[in-house]
Structure formats: structure tokens, C-alpha cells
Amino acid sequence: MVDVAVIGAGQTKFGNHALGLKGMWSESAENAFASVDGDFDPSMVDEAFIGSIAFGGGQIGNTAALLTEHTGMDNIPVRRVENACASSGFAFRDAWMAIKSGQADIVVAGGIEKMNDLTPERKRYWLGVSGDTEWERLAGLTFPGTYALMARRHFHEYGSVHDDLVNISVKNHMHGLDNEYAHLRKDVSFDKAQNGFMVADPLTLYDCCPTSDGASTVILAADHVAKSLCEDPVWVLGSGAGSDNLALHDRPSITQLVSTQRAAISAYDQAGITANDIDLAEVHDCFTIAELMATEDLGFAPRGEGGLFAREGRGRRNEGDVTINPSGGLKSKGHPLGATGTGQVVEVFKQLRGEVESSRQVRDASIALTHNVGGSGATCAVHVFGRDLN
Amino acid sequence: MSSNQSINWQGNLACLKDEGLVIKSRHVVGGKHVFGPDSDFTTLAISGLALLSEESEVKAIKIDSNIDEFPLQACGYSIDDSADWNVSCDSESACISISKSKELTWQVDGEELDQELYIKIQDAWSQEMDAVSQGAFISEQSYRSGAPSRMNFISQQLGDIRIWPPREMIGDQRPHEAAPMTQAGTIESWTTLSAGGAPSEFSLRAPLLGGICTVYVRMDDGPCGVFLVADDESNAPVIGNRVNFAVRRIYAQDGLIRYGLKALLP
Numbered sequence: 001m002v003d004v005a006v007i008g009a010g011q012t013k014f015g016n017h018a019l020g021l022k023g024m025w026s027e028s029a030e031n032a033f034a035s036v037d038g039d040f041d042p043s044m045v046d047e048a049f050i051g052s053i054a055f056g057g058g059q060i061g062n063t064a065a066l067l068t069e070h071t072g073m074d075n076i077p078v079r080r081v082e083n084a085c086a087s088s089g090f091a092f093r094d095a096w097m098a099i100k101s102g103q104a105d106i107v108v109a110g111g112i113e114k115m116n117d118l119t120p121e122r123k124r125y126w127l128g129v130s131g132d133t134e135w136e137r138l139a140g141l142t143f144p145g146t147y148a149l150m151a152r153r154h155f156h157e158y159g160s161v162h163d164d165l166v167n168i169s170v171k172n173h174m175h176g177l178d179n180e181y182a183h184l185r186k187d188v189s190f191d192k193a194q195n196g197f198m199v200a201d202p203l204t205l206y207d208c209c210p211t212s213d214g215a216s217t218v219i220l221a222a223d224h225v226a227k228s229l230c231e232d233p234v235w236v237l238g239s240g241a242g243s244d245n246l247a248l249h250d251r252p253s254i255t256q257l258v259s260t261q262r263a264a265i266s267a268y269d270q271a272g273i274t275a276n277d278i279d280l281a282e283v284h285d286c287f288t289i290a291e292l293m294a295t296e297d298l299g300f301a302p303r304g305e306g307g308l309f310a311r312e313g314r315g316r317r318n319e320g321d322v323t324i325n326p327s328g329g330l331k332s333k334g335h336p337l338g339a340t341g342t343g344q345v346v347e348v349f350k351q352l353r354g355e356v357e358s359s360r361q362v363r364d365a366s367i368a369l370t371h372n373v374g375g376s377g378a379t380c381a382v383h384v385f386g387r388d389l390n
Numbered sequence: 391m392s393s394n395q396s397i398n399w400q401g402n403l404a405c406l407k408d409e410g411l412v413i414k415s416r417h418v419v420g421g422k423h424v425f426g427p428d429s430d431f432t433t434l435a436i437s438g439l440a441l442l443s444e445e446s447e448v449k450a451i452k453i454d455s456n457i458d459e460f461p462l463q464a465c466g467y468s469i470d471d472s473a474d475w476n477v478s479c480d481s482e483s484a485c486i487s488i489s490k491s492k493e494l495t496w497q498v499d500g501e502e503l504d505q506e507l508y509i510k511i512q513d514a515w516s517q518e519m520d521a522v523s524q525g526a527f528i529s530e531q532s533y534r535s536g537a538p539s540r541m542n543f544i545s546q547q548l549g550d551i552r553i554w555p556p557r558e559m560i561g562d563q564r565p566h567e568a569a570p571m572t573q574a575g576t577i578e579s580w581t582t583l584s585a586g587g588a589p590s591e592f593s594l595r596a597p598l599l600g601g602i603c604t605v606y607v608r609m610d611d612g613p614c615g616v617f618l619v620a621d622d623e624s625n626a627p628v629i630g631n632r633v634n635f636a637v638r639r640i641y642a643q644d645g646l647i648r649y650g651l652k653a654l655l656p
Contacts, residue, residue, distance in 0.1 A: 125590035134528055134536055135555050138640055138650060139616040140602045142589050148581035149606045149616070156579070156629050201582045248606065249555075249614040254579065 003389055004099045005226035005233035007219050008036035009342075009349040014214035014334030015183040016116045021059055021215075022070050025050075025112055028215035028339075029071040032108075035349075036219060037231045042072030045219075046104035049094045050080055051087030051111035052338035055126050056118050063112075073108065082338075084130035085286060087111055088216065089241075089341030089372025089381030095220045096239050096383075105222045111339035112215040123211065130375040132247035143286065144208055146248060146376040148200035151289035154255045155202070160307025162194075162202050165288035167310045169193040169206045169331060172285060175317055176328015178359045181346075183212045183334030207288040212334030216343035223389075234352045237273070237367070238384035240266030246378040257377035260297035264382045267369070268299075271384040275299030278384070279365040280323040280351055282344035284373040285330050291315075294371055295324065298382070323362045326351060341372035341381060352387050396498050400437045400636035401426070401621050401654060405496045406445060410475070410489030413438035418500035419508050423483040426503070427511050427599060427622040428638040431479045432458040432649065434486045436465055436541075436637045439477070442488055451488075454479040461637060461649045464537035466570075507598060514594040518642035521591075533648055540650040541637050543571040545611065554613040573635045573651070575607040578614070580627040591641040600624065605653045607633055620652035631656055 010031025012024050019027065033040050048068050054060040064078035081091040088111025095109035115123065128142040136146065154160050170190050176182040188206060196204030226233045242262030245251050251258070268274060275298055283298070285291035292306040300322055301309035309315065315324030327333045327347040330340060348368040350356045368385045397404045404413040413434055414423045425434075435457050442448055450473035453459060457477060459469045474490045487494040538544040539556050546553040546565035553565050581604055585597040596602050603619040605627050619627065620638050627633075635651040642648065 120586070121590050121593050124586075124588070124593060128589045134532060136616055137589055137591070138528060138540070138648065140583060140588060140592055140604050140618045140640075141616060142583070142587060144587040145581050145583045145604055148583075149579040149604070152581065152629070153579040153606070197584075198582075199584050199587045203581075247555075249616055250557075254606065 002100060002102060003223040004096050004220055004236045005223060005230065006236065006345060006349050006385070007221045007226050007230035007233050008032045008040065009218045009346040010035050011181055011216035011339070011343050011346045012214050013181045014212040014336055014339070014343065017114070017213035021112060021114050022067065024114070024213065024215040025067040025110070026070050028110065028112070028217045032217035032219055036229055038229045040219070040229060043074070045073045045076060045106050045108050047076055047095070047098050048073055048078040048108040048110070049091035050078065051082070051089070051091035051341060052080055052113055053082060053084060053087060053130065055113050055115050055337055056122065058114060067112065083379040084374035085284070085335070085337045086341055086372045086374030086379045086381055087338040088343070089370065090379065092218060092342055092345055092383065093239050093241055093381050096236055099220055099222050105225045107220050108217060109220060109342055110215065110217040111342045113336035113338040114213050115211040115336060116213050127211070135247055135249070143376060144200035144203055147287040147289050148203045149248060150254050150293065150376070151202055154289065154293065157255055158304035158307065160292065164292060164307035164310045165203070165207050166190055166193045167313070168285065168288040168291050171313070171316055172325050172329040172331040175326050175360070176332025178357045179328050179333060180357070182328045182332050183210050184332050203287055203289065209286050209330035209335040212336040214334060214336035214339045214343065216339045216346050218342045218345045218349070232353050234349050235386045235389045236383060237386045238267035238270035240264060240270070240382045241380065242266070243379050244377055246375070248376060256293060256303070257297050257373065257380060259377050259380035260294060260371065260373065260382065263380045264298050267382040267384045271386070273367060273384065278322050278367050278369050280326050280348070280362045281369040281371060282327060282347050283324050283329065283371045284340070285325060286335060286373070288331065290373065291324065291329065298369070298371060300324070317360070318363050326360055326362050341370070344370040344372060345383070348385050352385060394496065397441070399441050400634070402434060402437050403498050403500065404438060404441050405498070406441070407494055409491050410487065410494055411438050411442045412494045412496040413441070413486050414496070414498060414500065415484035416500050417484070417503040417508070419503050419505045423485055423500055424503060424508055425484045427595065428620065428652065429484070430639060431456045431486060432461050433636070433638050434484065435477050436462060438486055438488050439465070439467060448475055451475045451477050453477045458647065460534065461537070461541055464541040465637065466542055510598050511595060514598060515642060517594055519645055519647070521643050527643065528648065530644070530646055533646070543573060543651065545569070545571050545613070552611045552613055554609065554611070554615065571609055571611040571613070575609040575633055577605050577627050577629055577631050577633055578608050579606040579629060580604065582626070591643060603627065605633065607653060617651060617653040620654050623655050625655055627655055
């Protein structure tokens with residue numbers, strides 16, 4: 001079966017943009033096209049998948065057609081992919097499957113979200129649309145509340161403590177400090193993160209990612225095309241995805257994400273690796289507790305020891321077992337919902353090719369992972385990438 | 391039945407009498423009983439009927455026009471103008487009489503509620519009634535179809551497994567409707583959302599109340615659920631503590647107040 005590579009990847013800065021949807025997409029796509037080693041013409045693209053929640057309702061229907069017409073991908077099949085915050089993780093998986101199936105040779109996967117041009121009330125409304133509307137939202141829950149319930153339960157069951165989450169926050173801000181694409185480039189001290197404004201007890205402002213504007217674009221190609229267009233492709237070694245009950249109360253446990261576990265097992269099996277083989281991981285830390293649980297669900301730490309893993313700094317760049325969120329993660333790099341999944345791929349593409357700022361480079365990285373979660377874990381996409389195909 | 395003995399019942403004050411029951415909000419402003427942050431005549435009536443049902447058989451009732459009949463129907467009561475039991479609202483205070491004969495009265499002291507806060511909360515409810523959803527919301531149809539489960543814990547059964555909230559499973563996973571669950575459970579987790587973190591439906595009241603508190607509860611019958619805390623109680627919940635439930639206001643939108651079960655902290 002055909003192998004699939006990433007041959008180009010680009011994004012906008014994540015943060016507050018003066019640009020609208022079309023402008024952000026054009027900038028992101030242009031950066032991706034320019035990153036391809038050889039000459040690349042967007043008319044070569046066979047198909048495109050663009051992840052977006054349509055936050056704010058500015059453009060809900062036919063988003064993909066509207067965006068791609070501005071970037072030279074005329075008249076090809078396009079569609080918007082929606083799986084909450086995992087929208088572009090799944091757009092990437094769809095693009096990978098389109099090539100794997102033999103129906104396409106060059107496919108674009110991307111994501112986009114415009115979040116910061118809304119009034120605070122309208123923003124609060126949209127932040128709650130991906131949970132179980134009837135039974136969670138009516139109980140006053142948005143995602144800070146949902147993840148706060150998970151965090152408090154994890155503390156209770158496993159003895160993890162809020163300082164473990166503080167360690168994650170401090171690490172990710174430190175990782176994102178030199179990332180030119182990051183939304184929040186600031187050094188955050190342990191003391192400051194420990195005493196942040198309480199958003200959803202026990203989660204403070206420093207446990208929560210920001211709402212960001214941004215777009216990201218990735219170009220995937222079949223092996224026979226990739227080698228002609230790209231001197232140094234990054235290979236997709238495994239693609240896994242999973243789902244779970246949408247509402248927390250329908251799950252057997254609220255301290256683990258089954259969707260992540262299933263996605264990881266599938267991706268690792270395809271890649272023929274274990275968690276121990278991974279050098280860097282872009283993990284979905286929409287809240288610090290999400291990263292803590294992901295370290296367990298992805299197999300970096302045993303069940304219940306995610307807190308210890310964070311406490312011992314085992315996810316720090318070039319210091320621990322595996323570098324977790326070298327980009328700064330959602331916490332520092334930002335979280336433009338639909339753009340996050342392919343934004344993670346942009347980071348991995350550059351890390352594996354040695355193209356990030358030298359201060360951020362993960363040394364000798366050859367295998368990387370992206371982990372993109374929708375909502376509180378109802379959907380999840382995990383991808384494994386390698387410098388080499390085998 | 392006893393007489394004139396005050397019972398703390400679902401966050402209210404109640405008195406069982408030979409002829410029926412009187413139930414009042416426990417909140418007082420200037421000596422007058424007033425509704426708390428999430429209560430009204432409808433919630434007071436449901437609470438009173440639940441207590442009275444422990445002593446007497448109450449199926450059909452006639453109600454005052456100040457009471458929303460739909461939540462009472464969702465809780466299993468039939469509304470019938472010829473019914474023996476009459477649920478009547480006091481015109482001066484947050485008080486309800488339920489009896490088969492004359493309207494009952496009862497004097498009891500309450501807890502003083504800050505007058506300014508009380509006025510602001512009532513104003514917020516009025517504004518909420520005029521609020522219009524921005525799109526994906528809980529329609530009136532959806533609210534009404536889920537009401538028996540949301541207000542009376544109507545559940546489902548599949549083999550030995552109790553299911554709540556109800557699910558629309560197919561094939562051999564299709565459950566059948568079961569009796570209401572026991573209205574008791576244990577707190578497994580909780581959070582208090584700041585005003586800025588609360589959904590937009592709560593954006594007017596959450597700042598007044600210092601946020602909103604939600605508990606994750608494992609019911610005694612097995613299922614789990616998330617619930618707002620009744621009365622917007624300022625006490626922090628504790629994992630492992632027992633909770634009971636009462637129907638209260640949740641939010642208002644499109645001219646309709648949404649009611650549902652909320653958790654009563656011990």
C-alpha cells in the first residue's frame with residue numbers, strides 16, 4: 001500500500017489577528033506551499049479537508065470552498081471537517097486516508113478558527129457547544145468546568161495535586177517562549193501559575209489555554225510524488241483515531257480518555273513502535289489536567305502517575321523521557337480550535353526536519369507524535385511521524 | 391400529621407398540618423418570605439407536594455395561575471380543576487398552601503437575604519426571560535421531551551443496568567422505561583465556575599452569585615450525572631458527601647423558564 005508523507009506545512013501566528021478567515025487561511029496556505037522543498041503549485045492538489053468548528057458563526061456552511069478558492073485550489077473536492085477541537089486532527093486523518101486509498105496523490109489538510117472578534121458573552125456561548133448540550137450545558141458546564149471535574153477526581157483517586165498542573169503550565173510556557181508562532185510568549189513562574197485567578201476550581205487561569213485566532217495548513221503526498229517534490233519528507237507512520245461517550249456521566253471513568261487510548265494503540269501498532277520510542281509529542285493540553293491524563297493515556301506514564309511524571313519534569317525539552325509540547329502546546333502556542341490539530345503537525349514537521357528556532361529544537365528527534373482531542377474526549381486523533389519510513 | 395412543627399425540606403421551610411401542608415421559602419427580606427436565587431412558586435409547589443406525598447396520596451391537583459403546570463406534570467402530577475388537593479400561592483410572600491379545604495397559614499422565621507442581591511437576582515431572571523438563543527440551544531421541544539427524566543429521574547433499565555439520562559439505543563441494547571431513580575447519591579467530583587467561565591445562559595446571574603457550582607454525582611441506583619447545586623449554595627461540596635435533589639430553576643430563554651433537578655448539599 002502507498003506510504004504517505006508530509007511535504008509541506010505552514011501556519012499563521014496563533015493569537016489575536018486583524019486578519020479574517022480568508023486572510024488567515026491565505027497566509028497559512030502560502031507558508032505551507034513555500035515550505036515545500038521543490039517547486040509547488042497549488043493546482044497540483046487533488047483534494048482538501050479543512051477543520052473548523054465555525055466558532056462565532058461567521059461562516060458555517062461551505063467554509064472549505066470559500067477558503068480554498070483564495071489559494072489556487074480551484075474546482076477540487078473540498079469539505080469542512082468538524083470534530084470540535086479535534087477537527088483538523090481528523091482533517092489530517094481524512095487526507096491521509098484519501099491518499100492511502102489511492103484516490104488522491106496530493107492532499108491538503110488544514111484548520112482554521114476565528115475566536116477573538118466576539119463579545120465575551122457570545123464567546124462563552126460558543127465555548128460550550130461541543131459538550132452534551134442537553135445534559136451538561138444545562139448543568140452549567142463549559143469545558144473549564146468539565147476538565148475541572150476530571151482534575152478534582154484525579155486528585156482524589158491518585159493523589160495528584162494542583163502543583164503537578166502548575167509544573168505543566170510552567171513547562172509549556174517555557175517551551176513556547178521562543179516560538180514565533182505562539183500566542184502567549186511569556187515566562188511564567190511557578191509562584192505565578194500557582195496563584196492564578198480561579199476559573200473553574202481547581203483550575204486557574206494558568207491551567208487554561210487561551211482562545212486564539214489562527215490557521216494551519218499541511219500538504220500530504222503519496223510516496224512516489226513526495227520523493228519528487230521534497231528532499232526531506234516527514235513520513236506518516238501511523239494514524240489512529242477513537243471516540244467515546246460525549247457526556248462525562250456516561251463514561252466508566254472521568255480520569256482517563258478512552259478515545260486517546262484507542263487512537264494511540266492503533267497509531268502505535270501501525271507504526272510498529274511503543275510510547276518509549278517517541279522523542280517528542282505535541283499533546284492536546286487545552287487544560288493542564290488534559291496533558292497530565294494524556295501522559296498516562298498515551299503510555300508515557302503508568303496509570304495514576306501523570307502527576308509524578310510532571311513533578312519530575314520528565315516532559316521537559318531535552319531533559320526528560322520525551323519532550324512534551326515543544327511548541328508550548330495549546331497553553332502557550334494557543335488554541336484556535338479547528339486549527340490546532342494541523343498546527344501540531346506543523347510543529348512536528350519542522351522539529352523532525354530541524355527547522356525550528358535552535359533554542360527550541362529537540363535534539364536527535366526521529367519519531368514524533370501528535371494528539372488532538374475533541375471536547376472532553378469524545379473524539380481523538382493520534383498520529384505518529386518519522387524522519388525515516390522504516 | 392403534626393401541626394406547626396417546622397421542617398427543613400429541600401432548602402425550604404415546611405409545616406405538615408392535619409388538613410395539608412404549608413411550605414415557604416427560607417429566605418426573608420424585611421420580614422417577608424421571598425424566593426431564593428433559583429426558586430419560585432412552581433419549585434415551592436413541587437417541593438411541598440413531594441413532602442406531602444410521604445404522608446398522603448397526592449395524584450391530581452388544582453393549581454394557582456402563578457404555577458407553571460408543565461414541571462408538575464413532568465413530576466407525575468395531573469392537573470385537574472376538580473381535584474381535591476388545591477395548591478394555592480400566597481399573594482404577599484413566597485409561600486404555598488396545599489390542602490383539600492381552606493387555604494392554610496403558618497408563621498415561621500426565615501434567613502435574612504440581602505435585599506439588594508435579591509432585587510438584582512429577580513431583575514436578572516426578568517432579563518433572562520427576554521433573552522434569545524444565539525443558535526445551538528435546548529429547544530422547547532427538547533426541554534419538554536427530557537423533562538420527566540430531568541425533573542423526576544425517570545430512567546431506563548437494560549438487564550441489571552439502570553440507565554439515566556435516557557438513551558436512544560437500538561437493537562438488543564434498547565432499554566425499557568423504568569421507575570424513577572432514588573433521589574440520592576454521592577459526590578464524586580465538583581467545581582465552581584467563575585462568572586467568566588459559566589455558559590452564556592448564566593451570564594446575568596453568575597456574577598451576582600460569585601459563579602456557579604456543579605457536582606458530579608454517582609446515584610444510588612448506579613448512573614452518574616452532573617447537577618447544579620440548589621440555592622447557589624456558597625458552601626464547597628465534599629467528595630464522598632451524600633446529596634439529595636430538588637427541582638429548581640436552571641435558566642430562562644425565549645420566554646421559557648427551564649426547570650430541573652439540582653443537588654442539595656448536606
